[in-house]
Amino acid sequence: MTAPGRAAAGQAAAGMLTGPDGGGPGAARVTRSRRTTLWAALGALVVVVILGYLPYLVLSGTTDFLVNVFVLMTMASMWNLLAGYAGLVSVGQQAFVGLGGYLVLILSNHAVEPFLALPVAVAGCAVVGLPVWWLVSRLRTGYFAIATWVIASIFELIVVRFPSLGGGTGANLSGFENLDPTLLTAYTYWAALAVVVLVVLFVYLILRSRLGLVLTAMRDDEVGARSSGARVPRTQGFVFVVAAAGCGAAGAIIIISQLSIEPTAAFSVQYSAEMIFATIIGGIGTIEGPILGTIIFFALQKSLAQYGTWYFIVLGLVAMAVALWAPRGIWGLISERFGIRLFPVGYHLWPAGEQRPRGRAALRRRSSGTAPAGPAEASRGPGDGPGPPPG
């Protein structure tokens, strides 16, 4: 965690420099965006529009596949917020994936349209997330991890006791009998797309806000953040509840796309493994990482499809190797090499007289190793002192 940490400390420090440096001829400017950001935003918009139009163009097999991609992207983004920023390594997020699915099932059993049940299920997961946080926050790091796992197991053991929910064998989702199957596929796809876009946008907005500064500081150094007055436990609790809601949304999409639910699968640790591997491989502690990681995940899955469970073994080994030798993940390598960030959550300081971003030059300065090194987008001039400490 140290490498991305240091980079972001620079970002946070740069963020504290409010406005012009003063003094020098031709004052320095501080902006959030760079030209790549504008292109990235435009590109993202185009991608979302094209993805939204896709059901008119392709067969349902493709959209069904993409639903799985969006679901994992949602879960990985949530896990990234948990582990990458708030330092909460949960291996029990399947508790909320399963809960989200079962809440949709319960509501549809009471004649609520499943697509309307989705937001209710999300809210329900957030509400359940609060007492769960109260319990598991008593433990730290590894014990916290296993405690979340136990919670997921408890959820499963409770759910199977209700015959009305299908007990141990599971149940089918009703409520779509009058809907044309083609339309259902398209609606499901749009719902999944909406969920992932909202989740990524939400994470982005959180990280740009004041809370994001706290989270970034926590990611870099929890003790430091605490001593600077950041309300670490409260922020962690907030993130835990958000992640509960997000994973609940993913679970709701899963049951709607599969039209059935089965307790062992719904509360399987497999979900946690997938979101963790996707995040680690893509790059933990960045918004782009989980998105890229999900794409890599499915590319590997597709290419190793004929070897059965081997794809998961390979994924696990790759994730372990990345965690050990490239802790910033594939996206970390890319952004380090080319100095790009698609989601600017920090600030960019333009030294006086410098008009164009000099990504490479900034990089060289950073890799030369004088701490605290700035990230690509906070390319500092030689005369800039460190920013005032966060207050």
Place this chain on the structure above:
Amino acid sequence: MSWVNAIIQGILIGGLYALFACGLSLMFGVMKVINLAHGDLAVVAAYTALGVITITHVPAVWSFILVVPIFAVLGYVVQRTLIQAALDRSVLTTLLVTFGLSVVIENALLQFASADSHSLDIGPLVSDSIQIGSQISIAWLLLVIFVVAVVVLLGLQYFLSSSRQGRLIRAVADDQEAAQLSGADYRHVFGIAGAIAFGTVALAGLAFGMYSSFDPTIGTDQLLLFAFEAVVIGGLGSLWGTLVGGILLGVVQQIGAQIGPSNQILAGQLVFLLILVIRPQGLTARRSTA
């Protein structure tokens, strides 16, 4: 009378849980590492014993003579390489790496050994029991496992508190840098602790394989969670506490099963939650170390 029987069975099985848990507890106590692959290691040990028995034709009961040393060596090697490399990065990395290891082990077992369940065949020993009255019967196997567990935990406690190597381990656990300054190679000490942890979990895995059937997924579905619950119930960082926690978990599970067979696991987990609410530092710990 059946309640007394349930409690007695619970105490005996609790010994096995404590045996599972002591490696987890030791690795956390010494290296601050939570090994999420702990349960899977026990399952691997049971499969290894199956292989050893097939090749060497030793009776299943004696397979531990080979398997436990193999796992101790494996523990030293894995600690010195994989886990140490992760430790050098961060606590987060150790969690990710051991979780990755757990998933890889489980899927590899599914790939090579199929999802079928196996058990270590110990012949008539599995059903021999001492009959007390009409309701209570104590299986010899469980009794032996319990005695082994208590001997191992007490032995480990004695080893840590009294032997030279044990003092070294405690010194490194207390203050890694100070121990290093005094000439202790903390990496080697970590390796020793890893060897002990892997050895005990292998022993627990073999005992479990003789007592019940096992399959590739039981390591994470049950064993890791039980071991963890025993540690938390008893109190972190105390082997005595782990023994108490294991026994309490076993008793609660058996009482739950007495009420209804589907309650067994849930009862244990609810007690775990209860402890988390009212006494997060565990039953035996004096102050919070979690």
